[in-house]
Structures are given as C-alpha cells and as structure tokens.
Amino acid sequence: MISVAAVSAALFTAATATVATAQEAAAPKAAAVPAAQTEAAPGVTTERLIVGYKSGATEAKSNKAAEADATAKGKQAGEDVDFQRRLGTGAALVDLGADASRADVADVVAEYQADPQVAYVVPDRLNKPQADPNDTEYAKQWDLFEATAGMNVPGAWSTATGSGVTVAVIDTGYVAHTDLAANIVAGYDFISDTAVSVDGDGRDSNPADPGDYYAADECGSGIPASNSSWHGTHVAGTIAAVTNNSKGIAGIAYGAKISPLRVLGKCGGYDSDIIDAITWASGGTVSGVPANTNVAKVINMSLGGDGACTSATQSAITAAVNRGTTIAVAAGNDNDNVANHSPGNCNNVISVAATNRTGAKASYSNYGSLVDISAPGGQTSTGTANGILSTLNSGTKTASSENYAYYQGTSMATPHIAGLAALLKSANSSLTPAQIESAIKSNARALPGACSGGCGAGLADAAKTVAAVSGGTTTGTTYSSSSAVAIPDNSSAIESSITVSGRTGNAPSALKVAVDITHTYRGDLVISLVAPDGTVYTLKSASSSDSADNVNTTYTVDASSETANGTWKLRVQDTAAQDTGTLNSWKLTF
Numbered sequence: 006m007i008s009v010a011a012v013s014a015a016l017f018t019a020a021t022a023t024v025a026t027a028q029e030a031a032a033p034k035a036a037a038v039p040a041a042q043t044e045a046a047p048g049v050t051t052e053r054l055i056v057g058y059k060s061g062a063t064e065a066k067s068n069k070a071a072e073a074d075a076t077a078k079g080k081q082a083g084e085d086v087d088f089q090r091r092l093g094t095g096a097a098l099v100d101l102g103a104d105a106s107r108a109d110v111a112d113v114v115a116e117y118q119a120d121p122q123v124a125y126v127v128p129d130r131l132n133k134p135q136a137d138p139n140d141t142e143y144a145k146q147w148d149l150f151e152a153t154a155g156m157n158v159p160g161a162w163s164t165a166t167g168s169g170v171t172v173a174v175i176d177t178g179y180v181a182h183t184d185l186a187a188n189i190v191a192g193y194d195f196i197s198d199t200a201v202s203v204d205g206d207g208r209d210s211n212p213a214d215p216g217d218y219y220a221a222d223e224c225g226s227g228i229p230a231s232n233s234s235w236h237g238t239h240v241a242g243t244i245a246a247v248t249n250n251s252k253g254i255a256g257i258a259y260g261a262k263i264s265p266l267r268v269l270g271k272c273g274g275y276d277s278d279i280i281d282a283i284t285w286a287s288g289g290t291v292s293g294v295p296a297n298t299n300v301a302k303v304i305n306m307s308l309g310g311d312g313a314c315t316s317a318t319q320s321a322i323t324a325a326v327n328r329g330t331t332i333a334v335a336a337g338n339d340n341d342n343v344a345n346h347s348p349g350n351c352n353n354v355i356s357v358a359a360t361n362r363t364g365a366k367a368s369y370s371n372y373g374s375l376v377d378i379s380a381p382g383g384q385t386s387t388g389t390a391n392g393i394l395s396t397l398n399s400g401t402k403t404a405s406s407e408n409y410a411y412y413q414g415t416s417m418a419t420p421h422i423a424g425l426a427a428l429l430k431s432a433n434s435s436l437t438p439a440q441i442e443s444a445i446k447s448n449a450r451a452l453p454g455a456c457s458g459g460c461g462a463g464l465a466d467a468a469k470t471v472a473a474v475s476g477g478t479t480t481g482t483t484y485s486s487s488s489a490v491a492i493p494d495n496s497s498a499i500e501s502s503i504t505v506s507g508r509t510g511n512a513p514s515a516l517k518v519a520v521d522i523t524h525t526y527r528g529d530l531v532i533s534l535v536a537p538d539g540t541v542y543t544l545k546s547a548s549s550s551d552s553a554d555n556v557n558t559t560y561t562v563d564a565s566s567e568t569a570n571g572t573w574k575l576r577v578q579d580t581a582a583q584d585t586g587t588l589n590s591w592k593l594t595f
Contacts, residue, residue: 038111038118045131050107053089053129054114057096062122064097068521068557069589071097076487078120082112087483087592089519098129103482138248138255142409145394146254147362148381148421153453154364156381156421158257160468164475165432167258172244172427173286173301174420175279176237176308178214178267182396182407184253185238185263188245190299192265193285195278201270208294212265214238218402224272232401237265239412240307242396243420244427253409254394257424257467260431264299269308279308280321283332287325302430304332305423306348307416314351326353331430331438333357333423335415342373342458349415350375355426355442358460359383359418362391365454370415372458378445379452379460380425382418385411393417425467432475440514443565444474447513447595462510473515482508485592486575492524492586498578500535503593505570512536512564517594518544522556522577524586531578534562537571547580555586569595 045051056075058065064074072088075097079086084105089098101110110128117126137143137150137159149158171190179189192212196202204215216233223230241263248259266282268274285291288300304325322332334354337346349356349371359370359382366372367384383392392411399405422445429441436444448470449463484503492499518534528551534542544560575591 038114040107042114042126042128043107043110045128049131050105051101051110051128051130052103052105053098053100054110054117054126055092055096055098055129056117056126057094057124059122059124064122065095072487072590075099078113078116082109082116084109084113086113087485089483100483139251140246140248140253140255141251142254142394145390147391148383148393149255149257151362154360154362154381154464156257156425156465156467157469158467161428161471164471165260165428167245167261167424167427167431169434170258170261170303170427170430171264171299171301172258172261172303172305172423173264173266173282174237174241174244174305175266175268175282175286176240176305177217177234177269178212178237179241179263179265180214180235180238180398180404180407182238182242182398184246184250184396184407185242187247188256188259188262189241190262190264192267192299193282193294193297194267195282195285196267196270196274197278198275201272201274203271210295212267214267214404216400216403217269217271219271233398233403235398235400236269236307236416237267239395239397239410240305240416240420241265243393243417244305244424246396254396257421258427258431261424261427262299264301273310274308276315276318279306280317283321283325287328287330289324289328302330303423303426304330305420306332306354307335307414307419309335309337309346309349311345312347314347318348319351322348322351322353326438329438331355331426331441333419333426335419336376337371338369338414338416339371340369341371343371343375344373346371353438355422355445356461357415357419357422358456359413359415360452360454360460360464361387363454364452364464366452366456366458366460367413369413370418370460372456372460374459376459376461377442378422378449378462378465379456380418380421380465382415383411383413385413422465425465425470428467428471429474432471436474436514440474440563440565443511444470444514446510447565447569448473473513483592483594485590487590489590490588492522492530492577492579492588494579494585495529495582496579498531498576499588500574500576501588501591503573503575503591505573505593505595508569508595510569512567512569513595514563514565516562516564517559517592518562518575519559519592519594520544520556520575521589521591522586523554523589524556524579524584525554526581526584527551527553527556529579529581529584530556530586531580532556533576534560534564535574535576536564536567537573538567540567541576549581
C-alpha cells in the first residue's frame with residue numbers, strides 16, 4: 006500500500022496561506038552597437054541576424070556567396086556564423102548559435118555594418134502574442150513565464166494548447182471547481198477498498214473526491230492528523246485549468262481535457278487499483294469496468310512509495326506506453342535517490358524532479374540518474390508565493406468553497422510535464438511516447454541553479470520543445486561541414502562527417518539536415534544520414550524521373566532514438582552514369 010505519508014506528505018506540501026480569488030571592459034566594436042541590435046527580445050540575446058545586401062552585391066543573389074561571407078564575417082569577429090537560408094525579400098538569415106553572448110553578437114553586427122555591400126543587419130527578433138491570459142491570478146504563476154526558472158509556456162500557446170488530447174490524472178479524484186469544470190470529462194473511481202474510498206462504496210463511475218483527511222495515528226503509529234488535500238484537483242488545474250475566462254489561473258494545456266481517475270483515498274492507495282487505472286486510462290480492458298470512452302494519450306501520476314518498481318506495475322506501464330500513452334511520474338520528495346522510490350524509478354516513464362523559483366533543485370526533491378527532466382515544483386519555505394498556485398477547495402475535511410492555494414512538491418512539478426506532453430501531442434499527433442520524452446529532454450535548458458545528484462536533462466522549455474516537434478523555427482544549435490567533397494559518377498558512396506559534442510540526451514524527433522549539393526542530374530543520387538551508432542536514415546532515394554539539377558533543401562529526421570553526441574555522417578552515392586557533382590556543405594540543427 007502506498008501510504009499517505011508517501012503520497013500526500015512526501016510528494017507535496019501545502020503552504021499555510023491560500024489565495025482568495027568582475028566588471029568587463031567591452032570590446033571596441035561591441036560598444037558601438039546598441040543593445041537593441043543584439044537582442045531577440047528585451048534581455049534575450051539573439052541567435053540569428055537578418056542581413057540585407059545591396060542589389061549589386063554578389064551575396065544578394067548567390068547563397069554560396071552569402072554563406073562564404075557569413076563564414077568570413079564570423080572569422081573576422083572570432084565567432085561561428087552560418088548562413089541558414091534566403092528570406093522571401095532576398096535577405097540572408099545567418100545563425101550565431103545558442104552560446105553567443107551579447108558582445109559576440111555585437112562583434113558580428115559590427116563586421117556586417119562595416120561592409121559597404123551590406124544595406125542593413127538586424128536581429129531576428131522574437132515576436133509573441135500581445136496579450137497575456139486574462140485570468141486574474143495568472144501574474145502569480147511564475148512557474149509558467151518567469152525568465153529565470155519558469156517553463157516558458159506562453160511562447161508555446163501560439164502553436165498548441167493541448168486541443169484534442171485527454172490527460173488522465175491518476176490521483177485523489179476531482180472536487181468541483183468552476184475554473185476546471187469545462188475541461189473535465191468522464192473518469193472513474195478505482196478504489197476497491199471501502200476503508201480507503203471513504204465514499205461508502207467500492208469502484209464506480211464517480212471519481213468525485215470526498216476528502217482524504219485522517220486523524221492522528223489512523224494511518225500508522227506516530228503519523229499526525231492531516232486535513233483533506235484535494236490533491237488531484239490541484240494537479241489537474243496546473244495541467245488544464247480553463248484559461249482566458251477572466252478568473253483564477255491559466256492551465257499549461259488549457260485546450261486539453263482531464264479525466265480524473267481516483268486511486269488515492271484515506272491513507273493512500275493500493276498498487277492494484279493504480280495498475281488498473283493505468284490500464285484503463287490508456288485504452289486497456291479492466292474486468293468489471295466499462296470501456297473507456299476518453300482514452301488518454303497522457304497520464305499524470307503525482308504519487309509514489311518506497312522500494313523498487315514491481316513487475317506488476319512495470320507491466321501496466323509498459324503496456325500503456327505500447328498503446329501510445331505518455332506517462333509522467335513524480336520522482337518523490339525524500340531528498341533521496343529516486344532509484345529507491347516507485348513508480349518514479351520504473352522504466353518507460355518520464356520521471357520528474359522539482360525545481361524552486363531560482364531554478365535550483367528544490368530541497369525536498371529526489372534526484373539521481375533515473376530522473377529524466379526537471380520542472381517547477383516550488384518551495385514555500387522561502388515564501389508562500391514561491392510555491393505553485395492552482396485550483397483547490399477550502400474544506401478541511403469535506404468539500405466546502407472552491408479556492409486556490411500554493412503547494413510545493415514533485416507532485417506539482419509532474420503536471421507541468423504532463424501538460425507539456427499534451428501540448429506536444431496536440432502540435433504533432435503522430436508523436437510516440439518515446440519521441441515526446443526525447444523532445445522534452447533534447448530541448449531542455451541547463452538548470453539556472455544547482456543540483457546535486459542528477460536532475461535529468463535540465464529544466465523543461467515548453468516553447469522550444471513545441472517548436473521543435475511542430476516544424477517551427479527552434480533555437481537549437483547548428484553544426485556544419487563546409488568541406489566540399491566530389492561525388493564520383495556511378496560509383497561508391499562518399500561521406501562527410503560532423504562531430505557533435507557538449508549536448509545531453511538524445512537527438513530531437515525533428516532533427517534538421519540541410520544539404521547543399523551541386524549535381525547535373527539529382528535523380529541519380531541516394532542521400533543518407535548515418536547516426537553515430539551506424540544507423541542509416543535515407544533522406545532521398547534515386548529516381549529516374551527526377552531530372553532537375555542540384556539538391557539544396559532541408560530534411561527532417563526522427564532521430565530521437567539516437568545519442569546526440571558523436572560523429573554523424575552524410576552519405577551520398579551517384580547510382581547512374583553520365584552525371585557528376587559535389588557535396589558543397591551540410592548542416593545539422595538540434
């Protein structure tokens with residue numbers, strides 16, 4: 006049995022208050038460039054520049070010339086500058102990479118400005134919707150938007166809101182709340198033991214949360230009394246609270262639906278009930294329970310206990326993932342290695358650690374090599390408002406009036422990842438659970454604060470991850486090879502290598518492979534990407550009907566099963582006689 010000490014106390018902590026409704030001298034060139042010309046947004050250094058050449062300049066018409074100019078400007082400035090593409094206006098888009106500082110950008114800008122053939126050079130500025138959600142408590146949701154340790158959620162909303170995705174919240178059930186009601190769909194009460202259920206019966210179709218309060222020693226000797234937590238409702242609000250309704254909070258995936266599945270009651274909940282809930286939520290069959298009409302593509306489990314992941318629980322998780330459901334699980338709140346706590350130590354789940362408002366590991370959060378990702382979980386010991394604000398109820402035992410409260414815990418971090426998974430599935434419905442996990446990890450940013458023991462791939466970044474899976478522009482790093490390689494006529498394949506280093510985790514599910522090949526009959530060519538482990542991804546096959554010249558395009562590859570670091574190769578083979586060509590350059594953008 007998962008004790009309430011492991012669930013309600015270990016995975017979250019309620020705050021006592023609720024909410025009513027080294028100087029550096031600048032380089033000479035950098036000093037001459039205003040800050041605005043180096044920023045994508047106020048305080049955000051740009052990674053790309055838009056360069057307009059004068060009409061008579063060779064670079065205004067030739068991509069190869071523009072690329073050579075970018076390389077030369079970068080060399081003069083001491084930076085890596087890559088030509089990305091030609092805009093519709095004829096201007097060139099060049100990339101400086103994610104690690105460029107404002108001074109670095111200023112040096113490059115100064116080089117372009119000093120070139121009489123350049124008409125203008127401006128930053129590729131970041132545009133966002135002009136209005137924040139009108140939810141009255143949104144300003145208190147630092148976890149969504151603050152630059153230091155927020156999850157960059159608003160930047161994802163212009164692409165995806167979670168529409169069409171159901172998230173199953175396997176928890177204490179749901180207590181009515183008007184800031185959630187419109188996004189609640191049918192769930193189920195899986196608690197079979199009436200001593201745990203408190204509602205007077207066993208399993209049924211009503212997942213309403215009657216409260217999980219208990220008296221001192223009722224859940225074990227020495228365990229103090231506790232008020233009802235309304236835990237499942239708090240979790241659900243973070244994922245999908247109704248948004249832009251002029252009240253309360255905003256949900257991360259506010260276009261998604263929540264299916265509440267009740268497995269936790271007085272003193273916790275049993276593995277057997279949780280296993281059935283996982284199975285049913287993902288579309289599996291559970292004896293005696295009607296078929297699920299709201300199959301979830303994402304499951305949130307902000308719960309846990311001690312010990313290894315059992316074969317029984319792992320079996321249910323594996324089957325659910327095989328059915329296409331992504332499972333986010335709390336790592337636990339024991340400031341211990343997650344390897345000692347289930348189900349955060351199970352395979353095929355996204356195990357989530359918690360960070361505080363400074364972006365460091367929250368003091369209570371579990372850690373370790375089995376943690377996949379970190380997300381805001383809050384830390385109320387440094388101030389109530391440093392917790393995670395979400396939907397709740399004011400009742401200490403049974404339900405009373407709805408309200409909002411700050412909680413802290415890996416229970417609060419996990420729905421941030423479940424919400425992000427819903428955004429990803431909404432943006433690209435073909436994504437598998439493995440691809441969703443890989444995308445979240447590949448697009449995370451380094452923790453702004455400290456973490457001892459392992460906090461996964463870093464702090465999740467919603468906007469960057471959604472952009473990566475939806476084919477939009479990402480802020481990923483580009484690795485390139487500009488060494489020309491001749492392609493022999495009707496002969497063996499040639500290869501060009503790019504070494505990737507300094508990254509964590511796997512390659513993205515939308516790895517961009519830009520290819521520039523000059524060839525007099527491109528139908529002869531077979532082009533492949535070879536991963537560091539030797540796996541071959543065919544980008545283009547030979548075709549006798551493709552008689553055009555050259556290959557200058559960008560391919561998208563699902564490389565989420567590949568380790569990012571290592572030597573990647575582009576393999577090109579001419580398979581027919583009479584035409585020759587050259588691989589001029591190629592690039593990988595992560």
